[in-house]
């Protein structure tokens with residue numbers, strides 16, 4: 001019998017913020033893809049202009065990622081790599097894998113100068129301690145997804161998958177996306193983050209805030225005596241347009257910057 005994830009202590013990664021950091025931006029779920037250039041351009045412009053000391057990407061930056069070798073022959077993924085590389089030259093950029101891009105490898109990240117974040121991860125920033133996650137692991141009621149996740153996150157599955165020719169991996173990823181989209185359009189109600197598991201993570205980390213994406217339901221919820229901040233997804237190619245940055249200040253204040261074209265948020 002496997003352990004109950006609601007009460008098992010998580011394996012936490014750790015990011016200790018340097019004393020000089022004043023502002024940290026958190027983004028997730030951009031689902032970048034060549035057919036959605038408006039979203040890419042908004043992200044590229046944001047990355048070039050942000051005044052934050054760090055951009056932490058909490059998963060699903062890419063629509064799908066089937067292996068680092070795919071980026072070598074794909075001009076769009078090369079453009080994404082260039083944005084990451086240029087931004088990482090002037091501030092701290094870190095990437096946590098999501099359910100679409102969990103196969104982004106250390107070679108791609110180090111080629112871009114991007115730091116890896118494991119999921120979940122404790123961000124220690126002065127007196128603040130917060131847990132960061134993509135969020136999919138918390139959606140426990142989605143049993144079919146959790147079984148799928150357990151399989152595709154295993155080292156054996158990944159070795160076998162990455163050994164397949166690129167065209168086969170792309171076809172499998174397309175089939176998986178079709179399956180996932182058809183589930184969405186069937187009207188299935190998606191699970192939200194499990195409150196007991198989320199609180200267990202906070203307690204294990206000695207933290208009072210959790211920040212995650214994945215559910216695409218941006219909001220700030222009470223969680224125990226703390227808060228759960230849910231990030232927005234991005235799309236400037238499909239209405240309703242959304243492009244939101246969750247910005248934290250040293251000391252704990254936060255704002256949500258809306259970067260859709262009709263607003264005038266300053267970065």
Ligand code: LP5
Nearest residue numbers: 064065066099100144145148172173175176177179180190
């Ligand atoms: O991503 P989103 O928001 O649509 O839905 C997610 C869950 N879906 C996924 C799948 C991804 O969308 C696509 C993965 C791309 C990764 C590329 C590399 C690896 C390729 C792997 C090929 C096998 O994560 C969705 C959740 C939803 O979030 C809400 O939390 O419900 O979960 C699913 O749709 C999974 C199914 O519920 C269970 C799948 C069982 C396997 C069925 C196989 C079907 C045939 C596919 C052939 C490979």
Ligand code: MN
Nearest residue numbers: 060098099214
């Ligand atoms: Mn996701």
